Amino acid sequence: MQRSIRTAALTAILLLPLATAAPADWRTLNSAQAAPSYTxxxxxxxxxxxxxTLELITGVGLSLRVVEITTARTTRILTASAxxxxxxxxxGDVVRAQCRRTSAGLVADQIEKLKVGAP
Amino acid sequence: xxxxxxxxxxxxxxxxxxxxxxxxxxxxxxxEQQLDRFARGKLVFDSVFTPATGLGPLxxxxxxxxxxxxxxxxxxxxxEVHATAFRGGVCDPLVQEGGPVIQRHAxxxxxxxxxxxxxxxxxxxxxxxxxxxxxxxxxxxxxxxxDSVILAYADPDDKDHDGVRGRPNRFVDGRMGRxxxxxxxxxxxxxxxxxxxxxxxxTDPAQxxxxxxxGKPIPAGVDAVADPELSQEAFNLTDDFVxxxxxxxxLKVGQEGRRGRQLFSQIGCAACHRPTLRTGxxxxxxxxxxxFAAYTDLLLHDMGPDLADICLGQAGPADFRTEPLLDLxxxxxxxxDGRATTLEQAIELHGGEGSGARDRFKGLSAxxxxxxxxxxxSL
Numbered sequence: 001m002q003r004s005i006r007t008a009a010l011t012a013i014l015l016l017p018l019a020t021a022a023p024a025d026w027r028t029l030n031s032a033q034a035a036p037s038y039t040x041x042x043x044x045x046x047x048x049x050x051x052x053t054l055e056l057i058t059g060v061g062l063s064l065r066v067v068e069i070t071t072a073r074t075t076r077i078l079t080a081s082a083x084x085x086x087x088x089x090x091x092g093d094v095v096r097a098q099c100r101r102t103s104a105g106l107v108a109d110q111i112e113k114l115k116v117g118a119p
Numbered sequence: 120x121x122x123x124x125x126x127x128x129x130x131x132x133x134x135x136x137x138x139x140x141x142x143x144x145x146x147x148x149x150x151e152q153q154l155d156r157f158a159r160g161k162l163v164f165d166s167v168f169t170p171a172t173g174l175g176p177l178x179x180x181x182x183x184x185x186x187x188x189x190x191x192x193x194x195x196x197x198x199e200v201h202a203t204a205f206r207g208g209v210c211d212p213l214v215q216e217g218g219p220v221i222q223r224h225a226x227x228x229x230x231x232x233x234x235x236x237x238x239x240x241x242x243x244x245x246x247x248x249x250x251x252x253x254x255x256x257x258x259x260x261x262x263x264x265x266d267s268v269i270l271a272y273a274d275p276d277d278k279d280h281d282g283v284r285g286r287p288n289r290f291v292d293g294r295m296g297r298x299x300x301x302x303x304x305x306x307x308x309x310x311x312x313x314x315x316x317x318x319x320x321x322t323d324p325a326q327x328x329x330x331x332x333x334g335k336p337i338p339a340g341v342d343a344v345a346d347p348e349l350s351q352e353a354f355n356l357t358d359d360f361v362x363x364x365x366x367x368x369x370l371k372v373g374q375e376g377r378r379g380r381q382l383f384s385q386i387g388c389a390a391c392h393r394p395t396l397r398t399g400x401x402x403x404x405x406x407x408x409x410x411f412a413a414y415t416d417l418l419l420h421d422m423g424p425d426l427a428d429i430c431l432g433q434a435g436p437a438d439f440r441t442e443p444l445l446d447l448x449x450x451x452x453x454x455x456d457g458r459a460t461t462l463e464q465a466i467e468l469h470g471g472e473g474s475g476a477r478d479r480f481k482g483l484s485a486x487x488x489x490x491x492x493x494x495x496x497s498l
Binding site for chain 2: 057
């Protein structure tokens with residue numbers, strides 16, 4: 001029994017520096033695993049690729065709302081381009097954003113540009 | 120004729136003389152339980168909201184039936200204001216300034232807190248549009264027309280060279296729209312859910328958050344009712360009531376009306392105002408596989424610069440959905456903003472894709488123009 005406690009304590013001491021030195025995104029991801037996730041589908045109202053933020057118009061009927069979403073380094077951007085980037089998206093584009101709520105607001109795990117039939 | 124023969128003849132006669140559907144009547148073929156929901160939904164539709172039951176803080180009306188009245192589901196005499204911004208070919212529904220529907224009234228608590236009687240007009244708007252309250256008869260049937268039927272009428276590149284294009288609008292999430300004057304909203308249920316909030320400030324389970332006040336949050340203490348302010352069941356009943364409202368049976372027409380109906384197609388009105396639509400094979404029996412007099416293609420058409428006002432979704436300022444011609448017999452004002460006071464005037468105000476039919480109408484003899492109007496008044 002004493003031996004197993006010693007082994008566990010030693011393992012924890014050895015792994016502690018690894019955990020504390022992990023990249024910020026890795027830590028955010030782990031702490032956010034239990035965070036509720038949301039999927040929004042809407043039209044981009046505004047986007048700022050420099051700050052990594054976008055505003056999405058969603059809603060029901062004529063009762064529309066704006067959802068503010070922040071991207072992280074780990075956010076996957078899916079577009080038709082070979083090297084998709086947030087900067088490719090523009091106001092008027094229709095996207096599906098998979099997000100999780102954090103203390104800093106909604107953070108996107110993935111933003112996918114949707115192909116919408118021409119009017 | 121033998122006695123059984125007479126009985127069969129009477130039965131056939133009775134079946135052939137189906138009672139005409141009056142404005143406000145439910146669809147035929149509803150089950151008893153659905154008729155019960157229709158009756159209970161009408162009570163919610165007509166119920167008056169107060170600040171204590173969720174009205175406001177901003178609102179246009181205190182009940183669905185205040186605007187859709189005479190009878191419930193019919194048209195009203197209210198005219199409301201909508202506003203959007205159209206810049207660089209992109210439509211901004213001005214959500215952060217309160218959204219496209221401008222509410223004309225404020226509850227006393229909001230008036231006391233901010234000193235306003237109505238929603239401030241959004242400063243970023245590039246256009247305003249007036250909107251009358253339409254009849255909502257037959258909307259359940261319009262909801263069940265498959266997208267493929269509507270798309271079959273679209274001709275965005277005018278391949279048949281008739282000057283009439285037709286294209287669908289898209290909601291903010293990309294789905295095809297069909298409800299509203301700009302065909303922006305994809306389903307009846309969503310239109311109804313949005314209307315509770317946008318028109319009465321009554322939040323519901325589909326939209327449980329209030330609109331902001333001209334871009335600013337609602338002052339503390341103004342809206343004391345917990346969201347959603349309408350229960351799921353109350354909403355479902357209202358939705359059923361609207362869904363089950365039948366399109367009124369067109370009135371019987373005489374020789375003049377029959378001639379008018381023929382001319383309506385001949386001069387090209389029916390290229391957009393498609394006389395009948397058919398619902399799809401899905402859904403409840405009363406709504407599926409039904410052909411009904413719709414007089415719409417549910418598509419957007421460019422109606423010219425004189426009618427242009429706001430944008431919405433992919434509809435530009437001049438684009439409007441072909442209005443379903445249902446219950447015209449009771450109408451006193453025509454077009455989306457009620458600017459026409461006669462049917463003849465409404466036709467003459469058609470521009471853009473409607474200008475060909477308009478010009479052919481104007482080229483008819485006075486007798487034939489009167490025949491077209493007589494036919495329209497039978498709808």
